[in-house]
Amino acid sequence: MIAALAVLGFSVNGYAQSPAQSVWNGAFTAEQAQRGKASYTQACAVCHGPSLGGGDSAPPLSGGVFLNNWNGTTTGSLFERIHDTMPASDPGSLSGKTVADIEAYILQTNGFPAGAVPLPADQQLMTVTKILATKPAG
Numbered sequence: 530m531i532a533a534l535a536v537l538g539f540s541v542n543g544y545a546q547s548p549a550q551s552v553w554n555g556a557f558t559a560e561q562a563q564r565g566k567a568s569y570t571q572a573c574a575v576c577h578g579p580s581l582g583g584g585d586s587a588p589p590l591s592g593g594v595f596l597n598n599w600n601g602t603t604t605g606s607l608f609e610r611i612h613d614t615m616p617a618s619d620p621g622s623l624s625g626k627t628v629a630d631i632e633a634y635i636l637q638t639n640g641f642p643a644g645a646v647p648l649p650a651d652q653q654l655m656t657v658t659k660i661l662a663t664k665p666a667g
């Protein structure tokens with residue numbers, strides 16, 4: 530069922546043509562990250578810090594520790610984590626689009642390049658894109 534939905538989503542939205550293999554291939558657009566910055570400032574900065582460096586009790590969302598936590602997972606996993614558990618003060622309150630925008634901003638802040646296709650606002654469409662702390666050879 531989930532696989533069927535994913536296939537349907539791919540064809541409807543046209544993401545299947547050029548799925549990014551990893552976040553090094555450009556998994557979001559610069560415009561999307563810019564929108565995400567505004568949403569991050571509203572919904573996340575109070576705990577995770579204005580520039581994703583972490584706060585008194587919330588961990589950083591950029592840098593070595595964060596990338597180590599997420600290395601080898603997918604953008605879909607990070608999407609799900611944010612969508613289902615954040616903001617910790619009001620989990621599940623953000624739309625998929627807003628979560629995707631914020632994730633784009635997090636990826637950009639961690640030094641990953643923007644691309645031509647936005648990060649989709651649906652976790653099922655993101656499972657092919659790996660988060661890799663180190664750029665793969667080639």
Ligand code: HEC
Pocket residue numbers: 569572573574575576577586587588589590594595598610611614615616617618623631
């Ligand atoms: C009320 C404070 C608070 C707010 C607001 C908040 N967070 Fe968090 N966040 C936390 C805490 C505390 C943790 C660690 C404990 C946990 O996992 O719940 C965390 C953990 C995380 C993690 C896991 C980090 C890792 O290294 O694995 C991510 C990703 C995250 N938050 C993203 C966000 C995003 C994106 C937003 C805004 C939509 C947000 N958070 C808003 C408190 C907050």
